[in-house]
Amino acid sequence: MRQPWRIAVIGGGITGLAAAVRLRDRAPAGTEITVYEQSGALGGKLRTGELLGQPVEFGAESFLMRDPATGGDSAAVTLAHRLGLADDIVHPTVGQAALAVDGGLHPIPGGTLMGVPGDLAKVAAVASPAADADRDGGRPLLGADSDVAVGALVRPRFGDQVVDRLVDPLLGGVYAGRADDLSLVTTMPALARAARVEHTLTAAVRAAQAASARTAQAAAGTGGPARPIFGTVAGGLSRLVEAAATASGATIRRDAAVRELTPGADGWRLTIGPTRDPELVEADAVVLAVPARPTARLLADVAPEVAATVGDLDYASVALITLALPEPALPALSGFLVPATEGLLIKASTFFTTKWGHLARPDGIALVRASVGRYGEETSLQLTDDDLVATVHRELSAVLGTPLPPPVATHVQRWGGALPQYAPGHLDRLAATRAALHASHPTLALAGAGHDGVGIPVCVRSGETAAEQIIEALEGSGQ
Missing domain, CATH: 3.50.50.60 (FAD/NAD(P)-binding domain)
Known part of the structure; x- marks a missing residue:
């Protein structure tokens, strides 16, 4: 050799x-x-940058703590252990996020799988599901070797509002893509596995959730504290x-x-x-x-x-706009997602210093980040940095229902061809x-x-x- x-x-x-x-x-x-x-x-x-002397993420902000397939540590957590950074992993202090729907903020309903509900009653505050469309057709929803777009599975059974107001913004927050284009098997493998057995979408969601809970419980044992979903590295x-x-x-x-x-x-x-x-x-x-x-x-x-x-x-391009705001009136949320049907440039926003308690500043300045850019809407990214900042500031104020103070510092990070479709x-x-x-x-x-x-x-x-x-x-x- x-x-x-x-x-x-x-x-x-x-x-x-x-x-x-x-x-x-x-x-x-x-x-x-x-x-x-x-x-x-x-x-x-x-990419960790700096704004007003404080570290802030100009790219990805966190990682999953648990491997969905095994219930054990995710590969990122295992790598952090290997690199001697395990003790530096921190978790969100505020986990509840919202949807910007009909001019207001509504908590994202619980009990969904990437926005696909297992209980239609729980999503009624933000979407009106189709009535009695999720019928048992006598066979599994998905063939053994089949794959479909997420929207193609969900729309006929739960209706347009569930897709447009729940599934689309949640998928868009991760992939900057649309439910009607993205692969079910790639983006939601647990639901795809369940859909190859179950005859209704409600049953498939519940089966996928139950399988995930069993995997997590088997990996963690019984009686221990619940594991945080997300983590990042301090600094x-x-x-x-x-x-x-x-x-x-x-x-x-x-x-x-x-x-x-x-x-x-x-x-x-x-x-x-x-x-x-x-x-x-x-x-x-x-x-x-x-x-x-x-x-x-x-x-x-x-x-x-x-x-x-x-x-x-193909890939979607996005821009991340970070604003440093002096003592803004922010809700006790980690952030919010925006359905494309709302007609806003922003597709998501994170209240960084609320979500991540270790980033809270004694001077009251809050860091707020907004994500702009959906697949097929690249023209929205042709605005100048100044125009992006102004538009984001205006739309944030509109969603929150109160004028935000002018930012004391800003940063625009453009990621061309960032997210695979x-x-x-x-x-x-x-x-x-x-x-x-x-x-x-x-x-x-x-x-x-x-x-x-x-x-x-x-x-x-x-x-x-x-x-x-x-x-x-x-x-x-x-x-």
């Missing part, structure tokens, strides 16, 4: 860094790991990024754009940097942890059919392309949100799985 291995990780987001940490933990001593990041900053959509999620980069022991190459990926008899050649003066680097294996379109460009000559499938994935059948298509790629090039692994789903735990697990594939391939090759 040739030693040491040389492994390239293309992409310095949390996926690529998680892959690098797993490679360091599992690969033979002396393995050379290099992370190539085309920008000047690591972390991808994890900002960039601490997770920095700790992963350090723990990986990898050589970190910032501002290093990989332009070409060429297979050879004994591994891979990476072409890095400008066309006029390229740098050529040899590697035994590659983890490709960048979004779908750059992945497709690098695979165009390596595996054209795989590249075509991967490159079909998973069409029905996404997971099956990607499984087939991965299998084809592995058969022809086992030392090349794909990872990231464009393949496996959004959220920090999913991205961490994706990177770790890719690292395991690479180790297995190199061990099997006898290198």
Whole structure:
């Protein structure tokens, strides 16, 4: 076996860094790991900035504490333990969020699964469900190998208002997409599993909720306190990024754009940097942890059919506008979601210093963040930063029913092509392309949100799985 291995990780987001940490933990001593990041900053959509001298997230703000499939720690929590950050995980102090409907704020009803209710009576305050449409048709709602858009399942049985006022804003808060476009299997796998057994949507929601509760109880045991749903790292999620980069022991190459990926008899050649003066680097294996379109460009000559499938994935762009407001009158909520039917630019807002008690300021300044941008509405992001700030401030005041004080500081973070839009059948298509790629090039692994789903735990697990594939391939090759 040739030693040491040389492994390239293309992409310095949390996926690529998680892959690098797993490679360091599992690969033979002396393995050379290099992370190539085309920008000047690591972390991808994890970016902690500063406003008025205080850390604030300009990207993702938190992660799930529990793995929905096992009930145990999520991959993000496990990584935090590995990096020595477990004691720095903090949780929201206010968890109740609201919906902005009909000009007012209404608490998001309990007992729903990403907005899909298990008890229609509980959502009556914000939506009028269809009457008697959720009938037992004598067969499961979803075929064994089928996938549909979330809206295609929910609208006929619960009606338009449930989708438009509940499901759409909750999905939109995570994916910036629409229920009528997004894959049920990818975005709501627990409901998809239940829908392959149950004959009504109400029964499917309840079955999925019961299965989740059993999994959580089995993992936690009995009699213990309820586990918080979300967590973050005190001081900002960039601490997770920095700790992963350090723990990986990898050589970190910032501002290093990989332009070409060429297979050879004994591994891979990476072409890095400008066309006029390229740098050529040899590697035994590659983890490709960048979004779908750059992945497709690098695979165009390596595996054209795989590249075509991967490159079909579309993305939504968003902007996050943070306002520092002096002593505003804010409700005791973590924030609110806005259905697209309300006609507002804002699709969600978080009252940061209310939601996260560790961020509360003694001077009474509140940090409020708003998210702008839905899939297919990219023109809304063509406003200048000043216009975005002014519009967000005006709409926040309207939703809260009181004029907010002028902000003393602001920040606008634009994320172009940030959130993948998973069409029905996404997971099956990607499984087939991965299998084809592995058969022809086992030392090349794909990872990231464009393949496996959004959220920090999913991205961490994706990177770790890719690292395991690479180790297995190199061990099997006898290198």
